[in-house]
Amino acid sequence: MTLLELEGVHTYYDESHVLQGVDLAVEEGEIVALVGRNGVGKTTTLRSILQLTPPREGVVRFRGEDVTSEHTHEVADRGVGWVPEERRTFGYLSVEENVRVAVRSDQDFDALREYVFDLFPALERFREKEARNLSGGQQQMLAIARGMVGDNDLLLVDEPSEGLAPMIVDQVVEALREASAETTMILVEQNFPLAMDLADRFYLLDHGTVVESGPTADVSADDERIRRYLSA
Amino acid sequence: MTGDVVALTAAVPDVALLADAFGRFFQPSTFARLVVEGLGKAAVYFIIAVGLTLVFGLMGVLNFAHGAFAMLGSYLGGVLVVVALAGGAGPIASIAFFVVAAAVVFAVMTVVGGALEVTLVRPIYDRTPTYQILMTFGIGLILEETTRIAATLRGVQPEPPWLKARGTLPGFLETRYDVLGANVRGFYVFEIVLGVLVAAAVWLFLTRTLYGLYIRAGSEDPEMVEALGVDVRKAFTVVFGLGTGLAAVGGVLLMWDPLWGASVLLNIEVLLYAFVVVIIGGLGSFKGTLVAAVVVGVADSFTTWLFSTGIVTFSGLSEVTVFLLLVVVLIVRPQGLYGVEEVGGH
Numbered sequence: 001m002t003l004l005e006l007e008g009v010h011t012y013y014d015e016s017h018v019l020q021g022v023d024l025a026v027e028e029g030e031i032v033a034l035v036g037r038n039g040v041g042k043t044t045t046l047r048s049i050l051q052l053t054p055p056r057e058g059v060v061r062f063r064g065e066d067v068t069s070e071h072t073h074e075v076a077d078r079g080v081g082w083v084p085e086e087r088r089t090f091g092y093l094s095v096e097e098n099v100r101v102a103v104r105s106d107q108d109f110d111a112l113r114e115y116v117f118d119l120f121p122a123l124e125r126f127r128e129k130e131a132r133n134l135s136g137g138q139q140q141m142l143a144i145a146r147g148m149v150g151d152n153d154l155l156l157v158d159e160p161s162e163g164l165a166p167m168i169v170d171q172v173v174e175a176l177r178e179a180s181a182e183t184t185m186i187l188v189e190q191n192f193p194l195a196m197d198l199a200d201r202f203y204l205l206d207h208g209t210v211v212e213s214g215p216t217a218d219v220s221a222d223d224e225r226i227r228r229y230l231s232a
Numbered sequence: 233m234t235g236d237v238v239a240l241t242a243a244v245p246d247v248a249l250l251a252d253a254f255g256r257f258f259q260p261s262t263f264a265r266l267v268v269e270g271l272g273k274a275a276v277y278f279i280i281a282v283g284l285t286l287v288f289g290l291m292g293v294l295n296f297a298h299g300a301f302a303m304l305g306s307y308l309g310g311v312l313v314v315v316a317l318a319g320g321a322g323p324i325a326s327i328a329f330f331v332v333a334a335a336v337v338f339a340v341m342t343v344v345g346g347a348l349e350v351t352l353v354r355p356i357y358d359r360t361p362t363y364q365i366l367m368t369f370g371i372g373l374i375l376e377e378t379t380r381i382a383a384t385l386r387g388v389q390p391e392p393p394w395l396k397a398r399g400t401l402p403g404f405l406e407t408r409y410d411v412l413g414a415n416v417r418g419f420y421v422f423e424i425v426l427g428v429l430v431a432a433a434v435w436l437f438l439t440r441t442l443y444g445l446y447i448r449a450g451s452e453d454p455e456m457v458e459a460l461g462v463d464v465r466k467a468f469t470v471v472f473g474l475g476t477g478l479a480a481v482g483g484v485l486l487m488w489d490p491l492w493g494a495s496v497l498l499n500i501e502v503l504l505y506a507f508v509v510v511i512i513g514g515l516g517s518f519k520g521t522l523v524a525a526v527v528v529g530v531a532d533s534f535t536t537w538l539f540s541t542g543i544v545t546f547s548g549l550s551e552v553t554v555f556l557l558l559v560v561v562l563i564v565r566p567q568g569l570y571g572v573e574e575v576g577g578h
Binding site: 050052071072073076077082084088090091092093097098100101102104105146150 | 442445446448449452453455456457458459460461462463464465
């Protein structure tokens with residue numbers, strides 16, 4: 001079943017025309033990677049889905065319903081979670097409080113808190129600590145946990161490996177694999193091999209449009225058609 | 233020119249007088265009295281400024297109408313206590329009426345503030361801060377002039393302070409008491425008690441309620457909070473309303489304060505002190521506002537005494553000192569005592 005569809009989405013930042021007619025679809029249960037060079041519109045695509053930067057043209061459908069005119073919190077309430085670029089954890093809130101903000105009013109916070117600490121044991125001993133005191137990897141885990149506890153059907157994950165040491169990236173990848181068992185995922189990732197390793201399908205963006213797409217099993221970074229778009 | 237020289241010469245304090253003044257300043261009874269009076273002032277500054285800092289912390293709006301909300305609170309509270317205490321009342325009943333009046337004013341002004349946010353402030357969030365400053369300053373001026381007209385038509389002094397309202401202050405709060413060796417007016421202790429209660433209530437709201445958590449998170453990153461499914465616009469309305477209500481409660485307290493009283497002049501005078509406290513504490517910081525209110529209140533109390541008791545007899549100098557304090561903080565630590573480089577963080 002199709003969970004998310006973008007049809008002819010055009011998004012601007014003031015006069016800057018960033019997304020120039022993006023079409024994509026995400027099926028329930030899969031991981032879809034958005035790849036491409038810096039500035040081609042990957043993050044803007046995620047922001048358009050969440051209506052953080054609403055499209056000026058085109059339609060975003062979630063479970064078949066048009067969400068284009070909705071507010072961000074309404075889209076999130078439908079079950080769309082976000083793990084943003086640079087984590088954006090609440091630095092002056094404790095780890096527990098960061099999780100608490102993401103828990104919906106009809107959910108059991110105590111149970112979800114324990115779920116998070118089972119999933120990310122490294123966070124448990126810092127539960128009372130302010131998030132700004134965590135390492136980059138721990139903050140990334142907290143950001144992923146925050147995206148997962150909201151009973152989300154779709155998780156938008158933006159550059160999860162950015163700025164992390166290789167060993168920490170492995171832990172984050174493991175966390176994403178665990179998350180993907182419970183939720184559909186769109187993954188924006190500069191690290192092409194990592195994205196191909198995690199995802200089932202990919203969309204390659206260039207100049208605000210989709211130029212290639214297909215199963216990740218069919219491509220490698222050495223493919224000429226991919227290299228052409230990924231090289232600076 | 234000659235006149236200027238004469239005035240300057242006269243302003244230079246006598247050394248012996250200065251030494252005597254400092255000697256008296258450091259007498260335990262004087263010092264303790266000034267500290268208690270300073271904490272009384274700090275309580276009022278805190279009650280008024282905390283709403284201003286919460287609004288800025290969450291919404292990034294510098295609310296120039298904040299002083300007008302305190303001014304309105306002083307008149308609304310005045311009307312309620314004047315009507316309620318017209319037939320006279322004992323000390324307990326007077327305090328009870330005051331508390332009820334403050335609660336009613338808080339409730340009414342919270343709703344008024346929420347309505348103003350929805351109708352006038354919300355449409356300009358996406359504009360530059362200049363629009364927000366002009367809008368809130370305009371709201372303040374309209375409220376001030378409307379109050380001035382209403383007070384004049386009702387035969388109430390819009391300025392200087394409304395004496396009838398201040399006259400309802402019960403005698404036991406006018407009386408001076410010996411507290412830890414200091415001879416202090418009961419009203420200052422009353423202000424401190426109210427300030428502590430308000431600070432505790434706001435702190436509990438921010439740290440023990442889900443809405444308080446959303447507000448603290450939203451002060452750091454409102455977009456992220458929205459993306460987690462929280463309607464941040466509702467939080468904006470709630471915080472603007474609560475900030476308005478708290479400013480009005482501060483106004484109710486000022487209505488009884490011997491140094492202030494209900495007056496349309498409160499709009500600008502209170503706004504200046506509130507901004508000084510919020511900037512010294514760090515914009516958006518609850519803790520900073522609390523500490524800065526104490527610093528400004530005590531500094532104000534000390535300098536008011538020093539500049540009216542022998543060194544230089546010019547009461548306006550205490551205000552200059554408070555603003556000098558602001559200048560020093562801005563130079564040494566531009567983000568304030570507990571502020572962060574960017575908005576929020578508390």
